[in-house]
Every structure is written in structure tokens, then in C-alpha cells.
Amino acid sequence: MLNVTIWNENQHEKKDERVRELYPEGIHGAIASFVQKEDYNIKTATLDEAEHGLTREVLENTDVLLWWGHIAHDQVEDEIVQRVTQRVLDGMGLIVLHSGHFSKVFKKLMGTSCDLKWREADEKERIWVVDLSHPIAEGLGEYIELEREEMYGEHFDIPTPDELVFVSWFEGGEVFRSGCTFKRGNGKIFYFRPGHETYPTYHNKDVQKVIQNAVKWAAPVDRKRPVYGNAKPLEVISAT
Amino acid sequence: MLNVTIWNENQHEKKDERVRELYPEGIHGAIASFVQKEDYNIKTATLDEAEHGLTREVLENTDVLLWWGHIAHDQVEDEIVQRVTQRVLDGMGLIVLHSGHFSKVFKKLMGTSCDLKWREADEKERIWVVDLSHPIAEGLGEYIELEREEMYGEHFDIPTPDELVFVSWFEGGEVFRSGCTFKRGNGKIFYFRPGHETYPTYHNKDVQKVIQNAVKWAAPVDRKRPVYGNAKPLEVISAT
Amino acid sequence: MLNVTIWNENQHEKKDERVRELYPEGIHGAIASFVQKEDYNIKTATLDEAEHGLTREVLENTDVLLWWGHIAHDQVEDEIVQRVTQRVLDGMGLIVLHSGHFSKVFKKLMGTSCDLKWREADEKERIWVVDLSHPIAEGLGEYIELEREEMYGEHFDIPTPDELVFVSWFEGGEVFRSGCTFKRGNGKIFYFRPGHETYPTYHNKDVQKVIQNAVKWAAPVDRKRPVYGNAKPLEVISAT
Amino acid sequence: MLNVTIWNENQHEKKDERVRELYPEGIHGAIASFVQKEDYNIKTATLDEAEHGLTREVLENTDVLLWWGHIAHDQVEDEIVQRVTQRVLDGMGLIVLHSGHFSKVFKKLMGTSCDLKWREADEKERIWVVDLSHPIAEGLGEYIELEREEMYGEHFDIPTPDELVFVSWFEGGEVFRSGCTFKRGNGKIFYFRPGHETYPTYHNKDVQKVIQNAVKWAAPVDRKRPVYGNAKPLEVISAT
Numbered sequence: 001m002l003n004v005t006i007w008n009e010n011q012h013e014k015k016d017e018r019v020r021e022l023y024p025e026g027i028h029g030a031i032a033s034f035v036q037k038e039d040y041n042i043k044t045a046t047l048d049e050a051e052h053g054l055t056r057e058v059l060e061n062t063d064v065l066l067w068w069g070h071i072a073h074d075q076v077e078d079e080i081v082q083r084v085t086q087r088v089l090d091g092m093g094l095i096v097l098h099s100g101h102f103s104k105v106f107k108k109l110m111g112t113s114c115d116l117k118w119r120e121a122d123e124k125e126r127i128w129v130v131d132l133s134h135p136i137a138e139g140l141g142e143y144i145e146l147e148r149e150e151m152y153g154e155h156f157d158i159p160t161p162d163e164l165v166f167v168s169w170f171e172g173g174e175v176f177r178s179g180c181t182f183k184r185g186n187g188k189i190f191y192f193r194p195g196h197e198t199y200p201t202y203h204n205k206d207v208q209k210v211i212q213n214a215v216k217w218a219a220p221v222d223r224k225r226p227v228y229g230n231a232k233p234l235e236v237i238s239a240t
Numbered sequence: 241m242l243n244v245t246i247w248n249e250n251q252h253e254k255k256d257e258r259v260r261e262l263y264p265e266g267i268h269g270a271i272a273s274f275v276q277k278e279d280y281n282i283k284t285a286t287l288d289e290a291e292h293g294l295t296r297e298v299l300e301n302t303d304v305l306l307w308w309g310h311i312a313h314d315q316v317e318d319e320i321v322q323r324v325t326q327r328v329l330d331g332m333g334l335i336v337l338h339s340g341h342f343s344k345v346f347k348k349l350m351g352t353s354c355d356l357k358w359r360e361a362d363e364k365e366r367i368w369v370v371d372l373s374h375p376i377a378e379g380l381g382e383y384i385e386l387e388r389e390e391m392y393g394e395h396f397d398i399p400t401p402d403e404l405v406f407v408s409w410f411e412g413g414e415v416f417r418s419g420c421t422f423k424r425g426n427g428k429i430f431y432f433r434p435g436h437e438t439y440p441t442y443h444n445k446d447v448q449k450v451i452q453n454a455v456k457w458a459a460p461v462d463r464k465r466p467v468y469g470n471a472k473p474l475e476v477i478s479a480t
Numbered sequence: 481m482l483n484v485t486i487w488n489e490n491q492h493e494k495k496d497e498r499v500r501e502l503y504p505e506g507i508h509g510a511i512a513s514f515v516q517k518e519d520y521n522i523k524t525a526t527l528d529e530a531e532h533g534l535t536r537e538v539l540e541n542t543d544v545l546l547w548w549g550h551i552a553h554d555q556v557e558d559e560i561v562q563r564v565t566q567r568v569l570d571g572m573g574l575i576v577l578h579s580g581h582f583s584k585v586f587k588k589l590m591g592t593s594c595d596l597k598w599r600e601a602d603e604k605e606r607i608w609v610v611d612l613s614h615p616i617a618e619g620l621g622e623y624i625e626l627e628r629e630e631m632y633g634e635h636f637d638i639p640t641p642d643e644l645v646f647v648s649w650f651e652g653g654e655v656f657r658s659g660c661t662f663k664r665g666n667g668k669i670f671y672f673r674p675g676h677e678t679y680p681t682y683h684n685k686d687v688q689k690v691i692q693n694a695v696k697w698a699a700p701v702d703r704k705r706p707v708y709g710n711a712k713p714l715e716v717i718s719a720t
Numbered sequence: 721m722l723n724v725t726i727w728n729e730n731q732h733e734k735k736d737e738r739v740r741e742l743y744p745e746g747i748h749g750a751i752a753s754f755v756q757k758e759d760y761n762i763k764t765a766t767l768d769e770a771e772h773g774l775t776r777e778v779l780e781n782t783d784v785l786l787w788w789g790h791i792a793h794d795q796v797e798d799e800i801v802q803r804v805t806q807r808v809l810d811g812m813g814l815i816v817l818h819s820g821h822f823s824k825v826f827k828k829l830m831g832t833s834c835d836l837k838w839r840e841a842d843e844k845e846r847i848w849v850v851d852l853s854h855p856i857a858e859g860l861g862e863y864i865e866l867e868r869e870e871m872y873g874e875h876f877d878i879p880t881p882d883e884l885v886f887v888s889w890f891e892g893g894e895v896f897r898s899g900c901t902f903k904r905g906n907g908k909i910f911y912f913r914p915g916h917e918t919y920p921t922y923h924n925k926d927v928q929k930v931i932q933n934a935v936k937w938a939a940p941v942d943r944k945r946p947v948y949g950n951a952k953p954l955e956v957i958s959a960t
Contacts, residue, residue, distance in 0.1 A: 113468075169894065
């Protein structure tokens with residue numbers, strides 16, 4: 001049983017009719033519906049809940065956390081940010097979606113500004129697979145095409161990704177490293193670019209496939225955590 | 241002219257006769273003496289100075305910063321940490337030495353705990369070159385041997401390094417990724433393991449060579465910084 | 481059903497009583513016995529068979545190939561080498577064991593000499609996990625200890641691995657990048673260092689665990705292969 | 721003094737008036753003219769010369785080799801290919817330009833097919849800098865724009881690059897990893913995409929800047945080569 005928690009700030013949904021129409025159960029609800037599998041235990045959590053729905057208990061029982069945020073990054077309490085990033089270092093998988101690039105959680109784990117170029121202009125995005133054998137690309141063709149998306153353009157101010165899975169082409173002339181993996185502590189992180197709230201991106205089958213694959217990929221491995229601090233020698237040291 | 245600032249907490253030197261004997265001008269003074277070159281402008285800065293010697297003016301005029309800290313990481317003001325990490329993202333090179341792995345500056349830029357195993361047991365360290373063509377390894381043989389050093393052992397809780405230059409062997413049975421590069425924003429970072437305060441490590445010619453090479457490697461490249469934020473399209477978008 | 485083929489030159493077994501005693505079914509037989517799982521279809525193949533047991537049919541029906549060779553690398557026909565490397569590029573996983581570092585197959589896929597230092601001196605090897613969340617390290621403690629193994633020491637002349645999973649410590653003073661992943665074409669490659677024929681290494685439970693994990697990790701993903709060559713534009717080009 | 725050899729198959733120049741007009745001294749001559757610096761010793765070499773102009777003596781006295789080839793890859797003798805790749809492993813820098821992706825030299829060093837999509841359609845290419853602090857990007861703006869170039873599109877069948885410096889956007893809808901570094905043995909390799917023979921690409925100042933930077937970056941470091949083979953222990957081994 002894999003415990004998956006889908007976090008969404010759930011703010012656009014309250015304010016914007018278009019978003020509600022696209023995602024009547026919220027972006028978190030839409031994601032929950034296609035991530036769902038028999039041996040998965042899916043929860044959702046949102047900003048307005050107590051502790052943003054991310055209590056110690058919830059996080060301790062989360063194997064993979066998905067994160068969607070945009071206009072309310074500042075309202076996420078620093079204590080919760082600390083709790084989430086610590087859980088990632090302890091082994092929880094983290095999937096950061098679209099505008100989550102600017103979340104406190106992602107920026108803290110990356111150590112960089114995570115800034116980028118952006119534009120809302122109803123333009124075409126074509127997401128090319130550049131890592132053929134990556135499990136996150138399983139089942140995809142050569143590219144994913146989205147008729148209309150927000151543009152995110154380079155330079156994307158992240159550390160060098162451990163793996164670069166996708167690169168986007170935008171109609172307006174930009175490119176973007178759209179699918180990036182990072183390891184931090186005992187946890188795996190995947191950043192996936194598309195998913196603007198006013199487009200039906202999360203209804204796209206290929207986008208769904210990527211997120212399904214990513215959840216599986218980000219699941220923790222079963223290992224004891226390393227021991228840090230003062231260590232007795234394992235061999236005889238001649239000076240002592 | 242390359243502006244190099246060597247920062248040292250300079251606390252052991254005040255308290256421990258052995259350290260003063262090894263490094264009568266302080267660890268910063270020892271490093272300054274061998275980093276010095278004709279076209280370098282070398283400064284030192286220490287914890288006890290106002291703003292730890294790292295005023296805005298000093299940092300704006302620093303191309304490469306070296307960092308040695310150990311027992312006083314907590315005394316480094318968060319505002320100065322913020323200032324230093326921002327300068328790295330803006331392009332300043334950073335060389336983190338030995339126990340600087342636990343400095344606020346390094347941990348903030350890495351996003352991980354930067355924890356490790358350690359032991360003070362007068363044991364031998366042999367630092368193997370694993371990246372043959374890296375400019376930081378220029379002039380070295382197959383390994384650097386240090387008769388007595390503090391041990392740092394894996395697991396070292398850092399993000400995957402962009403480049404792994406050195407791997408250490410320790411007499412007591414451990415290994416360590418001893419020379420690691422990272423890019424963050426516009427800046428380059430090099431972590432170099434050896435340099436415990438009670439050993440003459442910074443008098444070792446090979447260790448000096450590595451640090452000299454690293455200063456040269458970490459120097460900023462001459463480029464305009466990228467533009468972030470809302471971007472006009474470079475091409476015509478059909479929908480608009 | 482995952483089709484796994486275990487290739488062994490099977491030469492030491494014919495000449496050396498010690499090896500026969502350790503591995504009465506051959507090294508390939510020993511590996512087959514612990515890789516076996518319900519949903520795996522395991523085959524073995526050896527040098528002396530027609531086409532070294534690696535006919536087109538066998539390879540086309542292999543998802544993951546394991547390779548053990550040592551004294552007979554030169555006897556492997558170039559045509560078979562070409563066939564195996566092509567299958568890796570087409571998506572077959574490849575696990576190269578110990579002295580397989582000098583096989584024609586591995587050298588061709590790496591493009592480097594794959595040379596290293598070595599010594600047979602009954603010495604201790606301690607294989608440290610440096611990539612905490614890698615699926616190949618699942619179930620392991622902080623390190624694997626082998627009382628007696630052949631030494632392989634740096635410099636190991638391979639391309640920078642995509643991922644560095646293990647680093648070995650040797651009693652005689654060397655270190656080695658002992659667990660390395662590489663992606664080539666559609667295929668995944670894992671090199672794993674230990675496994676000298678005169679030691680009971682493949683009876684070690686942790687070594688077995690690594691190889692079991694690696695088989696699972698190296699399994700091909702289900703994707704159509706990319707299309708290469710002349711390509712029609714996906715968008716209107718203004719000049720035409 | 722850095723010894724730079726520029727190799728060009730020099731075949732289009734003999735057959736195609738357009739190419740001769742663009743590059744009256746040949747592509748090699750054009751490159752030589754802008755790579756030239758006071759402390760550089762520049763040579764050119766072409767396919768039709770004895771040993772393709774790459775005698776043992778020439779290669780032994782080459783620090784950095786540039787390679788442009790396209791329609792005559794097959795005519796390059798295997799012995800010369802072996803000689804060139806061996807020199808790279810021994811430390812010579814190699815810069816592979818445009819259609820050189822399919823040269824025997826590059827394919828042998830990569831171990832993959834190096835295949836890609838392509839199209840000649842007079843389309844626009846925009847080469848984005850994704851690695852801000854890389855010395856090969858020094859002096860560049862956010863991107864290089866080429867009004868007309870041949871298209872190369874993903875998937876590009878290369879090993880994961882050690883560093884990804886540039887990503888191209890093409891008018892026709894594709895992206896490409898256009899600037900990639902690889903380390904092989906003691907040598908550094910840089911692949912740079914643009915440079916089709918019927919366009920004035922090598923007269924573009926930014927393209928020239930990249931190649932100038934790459935020559936500097938690829939220069940060998942001054943180190944003794946590692947020792948391989950049987951190695952005496954550096955420490956006492958308890959069993960012996």
C-alpha cells in the first residue's frame with residue numbers, strides 16, 4: 001500500500017469560475033482521480049485546512065506528496081514548510097507541479113531562486129522526451145502536445161537536475177527543462193512543468209501518465225537511514 | 241584582477257595553543273599566503289569583525305569567497321548568511337573548506353543536512369583523484385596523502401554533486417566524496433574536505449595546489465544575468 | 481514475465497578446482513539460483529556454446545542480460561559483441577559484473593579503456609552506499625563488507641556515471657566507484673564491482689540483493705522507439 | 721602556447737558554389753581565422769591529405785582538435801579514427817561541430833548511434849543558454865539567434881552529457897541539446913550543434929565566441945596520466 005497525499009492551495013478554484021468548471025473537485029480532486037490505484041491510499045490536503053492539512057501524522061503516513069501552489073505560496077506557514085522538507089530528506093517522495101516551482105518547499109530544497117520567464121498567451125507547448133529509458137517516460141510517445149498552456153522559459157534557476165527527462169518547446173520561441181529529477185537526503189523529487197489552472201492540462205492522458213509514473217518512481221526505497229556523527233573506527237588505526 | 245576573500249571564524253586560534261602554533265596568522269592567514277598571486281587581490285575576514293567582515297561592500301567586491309568555520313556556525317548572523325548565499329547566486333564563487341560543510345551558508349545552498357560521520361583519531365587519509373581532466377586536479381599525482389587528519393565518512397548528505405573530483409580513503413575503514421562541485425544560480429561552489437585545525441593540512445603542497453586551482457575555477461564568468469518574470473513572445477503566437 | 485539471461489564465459493570453472501568448489505553450477509548457475517523469481521524467465525549462456533549462447537533469438541527475447549567474463553574476453557566474437565551492444569541500445573538492460581569491466585561489450589558501450597588498478601591479495605573490501613534512495617541499494621545497510629576480495633582501484637577509466645551508487649574501501653589503501661549506472665540508447669547499464677572467481681562473493685546475501693535489485697532496475701520501459709532521420713516540420717516555417 | 725588543429729572533410733567546398741562563396745578558405749579556414757590568438761598555434765587538416773592530415777606527429781602536437789565532417793564520414797580511415805580517439809583518451813581536447821555528430825570518431829567515443837532528426841528548411845534556430853556559469857557560455861546573452869539553419873531535433877542518441885550548456889528551439893517545433901560536454905579518459909569533448917555548410921553560421925559572432933571559449937575549455941590539464949594494472953598495496957594487508 002502506497003500512501004499518496006495530494007496538496008493543493010485550492011485558491012483559484014474559489015475565485016475563478018473557469019477553474020471551477022475545469023476542475024469541479026479542485027485540481028487536487030482531479031489529480032486524485034487519475035492517480036488512484038488499487039494498492040494506493042490517496043489523501044488530499046489544502047491550504048485552508050488546519051496546518052494546511054499537513055499535520056505530523058499525515059506527513060508521517062505519506063510516502064509520496066504532490067504539490068500544486070501558485071498565488072498563496074506566502075500563506076504556507078514556515079513551520080509546515082520545515083516539516084515537509086524534513087520529511088523529504090527522511091525519504092518521502094515529492095512531486096512539484098507547475099507553479100509549485102516558486103513554493104517555499106521547492107525553493108528551500110533547491111537552494112536557488114527557482115525563477116523563470118513566464119507568459120499567459122494561449123500558446124502551444126510540445127514536451128519532448130529526452131531520456132528514453134526513464135520510468136517517468138514509460139508509455140509516452142516522442143512528445144506530449146498541449147494546444148494551450150502558460151509558457152515557462154529558460155533560464156530556469158534550479159541546480160543541475162540529476163536527470164533531465166523532458167524539454168519543452170513553446171510557440172513563442174522559448175525552451176524549458178520541463179521534467180527534472182533531484183535527490184535530496186533519502187527522498188526523490190520530480191518537477192513537472194505543465195498544469196496552469198485555466199487549461200485542461202490535467203485532463204490530458206499523457207500528462208496523467210507522467211504523474212502516475214512519477215508517483216511510482218518517487219516511492220521511498222526500503223532502507224535504514226544512515227547513522228551520522230561521531231563514529232568508531234571499523235579498522236585498527238596505527239596511531240592509536 | 242581577481243578579488244578573493246578568505247573568511248575564517250578564527251575561534252580555535254584564540255583558544256588552542258596547538259592551532260596558533262600551526263597557523264600563527266590564523267587559518268585565513270595561512271590560506272591567504274599560498275593563494276596570493278600577482279593579479280589577485282586578497283582580503284581576509286573573520287567572525288568577530290563587524291558584520292563578520294562581510295559587509296555589502298566587501299561581498300560586492302568579492303569574486304571568490306573561501307569559507308572555514310567549525311565551532312561557531314551558530315554565531316554567524318542569518319542576515320549575513322542571506323547576503324553571502326545571494327552573492328553566490330549572483331555569480332560569486334564559493335569554496336567551502338572542511339568543517340564548513342555544516343555552515344549555515346553551505347546548508348542553505350545545498351538544501352540538505354550536509355551531515356556525515358566523523359572521528360578525530362590521528363588517522364591517515366588518502367585523497368584519490370577520480371576526475372582526471374578537472375582543472376581543480378591540475379598538477380596533482382594520483383592521490384594526496386595526509387598522514388594525520390580528522391575522518392569524515394559517508395554517508396555525506398549532499399545533493400548529487402555536479403562533478404566528483406576526489407574520493408578519500410581513511411585508515412579506519414571509511415570513504416568520502418572529498419572534492420565536489422556544485423553550480424547554484426550564477427555561482428560555482430567547490431567543497432574540499434581536509435583541513436582540520438589541529439593538523440598541518442594547509443601547509444601541504446598538494447592541498448595548497450587544490451585550493452589555488454579551485455579559486456581559479458570558481459571565478460565568475462563574464463555574462464549578463466538572465467532576465468526573469470513576464471516575457472514578451474519572440475515569435476508570433478497563432479492564438480493571439 | 482521478465483526474461484533474464486545470465487552470460488558467463490565459464491572458463492575458470494573448467495580449469496580451477498577452487499572455482500568449481502565455490503560454484504559447482506558455474507558462476508552463471510549461482511547467479512541464476514538467487515535471481516530466480518516467480519515472474520522471471522531465467523536462461524544462462526556461456527562462451528563455448530554456438531554463438532556463445534547469444535543467438536539473435538535469445539537476445540531478442542532477453543530483457544536483462546548479466547555479463548561475467550575475465551580470461552576469455554578476446555574469444556568473444558566481434559559479431560556477437562555488435563549484436564549485444566545493439567540490443568542494449570535497443571532497450572535491453574545490461575548488468576556488467578566484476579572483471580566484465582574489460583569485456584568488449586562494456587568497452588564498446590563506454591568508449592573508454594575501462595582500465596583500473598587491481599591486486600589479488602585476500603584483502604577486505606567495504607562497499608559504501610552513497611546514493612541513499614537508489615532502488616539498487618534497497619534493503620542494504622550502510623555498507624557491504626566482504627572479508628576477501630580482489631582489489632580494483634582508481635583511477636577507473638569510465639565516462640562519468642549517470643549515478644554513483646557504491647564506493648569501495650580496500651584494506652590496501654585504494655578506493656573504487658563500485659556501483660555505477662549508465663544510460664545508452666534505450667538501455668540501462670549497471671556495473672557492479674565485486675565477484676572474483678576464487679571468493680564466495682556471489683554467496684553473500686547483500687551482493688545477491690544488489691544483483692536482484694539491479695535486474696529489476698534495468699528492465700526496459702514500455703515505449704515506442706524514437707524516429708530518426710529526415711523529419712517534416714510540426715509547425716509552419718515562415719521561409720517556406 | 722596551445723596547439724589547435726582544425727579538421728574539415730572539405731568536400732562540400734569542392735562541389736558546391738554556395739559553400740565556396742560563404743567559406744572561400746573552407747570551413748576550416750573560416751574557423752582558423754576566428755580561433756586564432758597570439759598564444760595559439762593553429763593548424764588545419766583535411767580528408768584529402770595523406771593520413772587525412774592527422775599523422776601521429778600532428779596529433780601528438782595537438783592540444784585541441786576541432787572536427788567538421790558530413791558527407792564523407794565513411795572515407796575516414798579506421799586507423800585514423802583509432803588514433804584520434806586514443807589521443808582524446810590521452811588528454812587531447814575535442815570539439816565536434818554540427819554534422820560531426822555522425823563521425824566515426826564521435827560515435828566511437830560515445831558508444832551510441834548519435835542519431836537525431838534533421839531537416840533543411842531555412843528555419844530559425846534559437847540557442848538558449850541553460851548553464852549560466854559555464855566558461856563556454858562566457859560573453860553570451862540569453863540566447864544565440866540564427867535566422868536560418870538546418871534543424872536537428874530530439875531524440876539525440878548520446879549518453880547523458882556531463883554538462884548541458886545549450887538547448888535549441890526550432891521554428892518547425894523541435895528542441896535539441898545543442899551544447900554538451902563529455903569527459904572521456906583524460907580528454908574533454910564538446911559537441912556544438914549549429915554549422916550547416918550552406919549558411920553563414922561560422923560568421924556569426926556568438927557562434928565564434930562559443931567555439932573560442934570551447935577551445936580554451938578543452939585544453940588539457942597538466943597532470944601525469946594514471947597508472948593502471950597490477951598494484952602493490954599502499955597499506956599492510958592483514959591476511960598477508
